Amino acid sequence: MLSPVPLTAASLAFTTPLTSARPRAPLSEYFMPHIRVMLDYFHPWPNSAGLYVARARDGYGAAGLDVELVVQDPGRGDTLEYLVRGEVDFGIFPPNRLLARRAALGQPLVAVAAVNHRGLEAIQTTTSTGIRRPRDLAGRRLAYNPTPRGRAMVRHLVAADGGDPDAVITVDAGSRELTVDDIEAGEADATFGNYWSWDALRGDLPEHSRLTWPVDEIGAPRYHSYLLGTSERLLDEQPALVRNFLAVTARGYATAADEPDATLEMLERVIPYFPRPLIARSLALVAPTWTDPHGRWGVIDEGRMGPYAHWLAENGAIAHDHGWDRSFTNSLLDVTA
Secondary structure, X not given: XXXXXXXXXXXXXXXXXXXXXXOOOOHHHHOOOEEEEEOOOOOOOHHHHHHHHHHHOOHHHHOOOEEEEEOOOHHHOOHHHHHHHOOOXXXXXXXXXXXXHHHHHOOOEEEEEEOOOXXXXXXXXXXHHOOOOHHHHOOOEEEEOOOHHHHHHHHXXXXXXXXXHHHOEEEXXXXXXXXXXXXXXXXXXXXXXXXXXXXXXXXXXXXXXXXXXXXXXXXXXXXOOOEEEEEHHHHHHOHHHHHHHHHHHHHHHHHHHHOHHHHHHHHHHHOOOOOHHHHXXXXXXXXXXXXXXXXXXXXXXXXXXHHHHHHHHHOOOOOOOOOHHHOEOOOOOOOOO
16 A cells, blocks of 8 residues: 655645546545545445545545445444455444454454444334333333344443343344334334434434433443444555545545535435435534534543443443454644634
8 A cells, every 4th residue: 555645735725626526637646645534334424424524625635545335245344354354454333343353353453433422222112102202111022133232332321320131122124124103003113223313313204292301311332333344454554645645534524514505416426316405414413423513523531442342341342342442543633723
């Protein structure tokens, strides 16, 4: 992989409109390193907007990086599996998966930035079910992906509200995200794991008939929903490339939040199969999660990572929490970007 050109103030200015990227010479003239970035979901959604904005404004190109944004093929593994095989250079993933791989397999993967500073998951139901709070899930059918971490979180949330977690009836939904319409159709009484900033917005049921509880408002441990990471090898061999990539990405997320109308127009080109109002509302909800209380993008909070790793280990979701502090670094971030 070739070293990138240094960042300049001009490369971070993003003066090019989102709707028309600056023309440039063929890649062969610049010898730009080809960087593959794997996104956090089965398809692009507004949480990835900062990456798309950074590319549309040619921030990556000005930094000497040719960035390709890709999604995973579940048949070949998750984002971390692609990183381990060296098939992508950066990826977005949940912290529990990173901690689990490092604990059980010692895989040399490391987070270099936080994408979200809140948990995006929620419990969702409808008013017709009679469920009014998490403890009411006892004796009811809850649809979710019953991974060790998923089961532990459901038990934690029900118990935190004074309910009996042993009485919850699990409906194995796998990777499928049921909507409120599916609940009304009788597939389950409630769901867990839907994102309150995306999945919970879908469906035709009127808003007044929906009940949505973000998990970080009903007793869940604090955690970053998604982190951005890479391999320790890339970090060791190309720290300048990582630093440049993060600086441009930070600016991309800031621009995406500051210019929602232009960002929405750009997102419609990469996720054209979802309605504009859904994309717009999701963007408005998720954008505030991109920065910490000090307004900084990317800074990974050890006050989240440590206690969350301990909680995961205590509940059998990861093998152990030893070395959690080596699973991430903030050293490549320009927190003033």
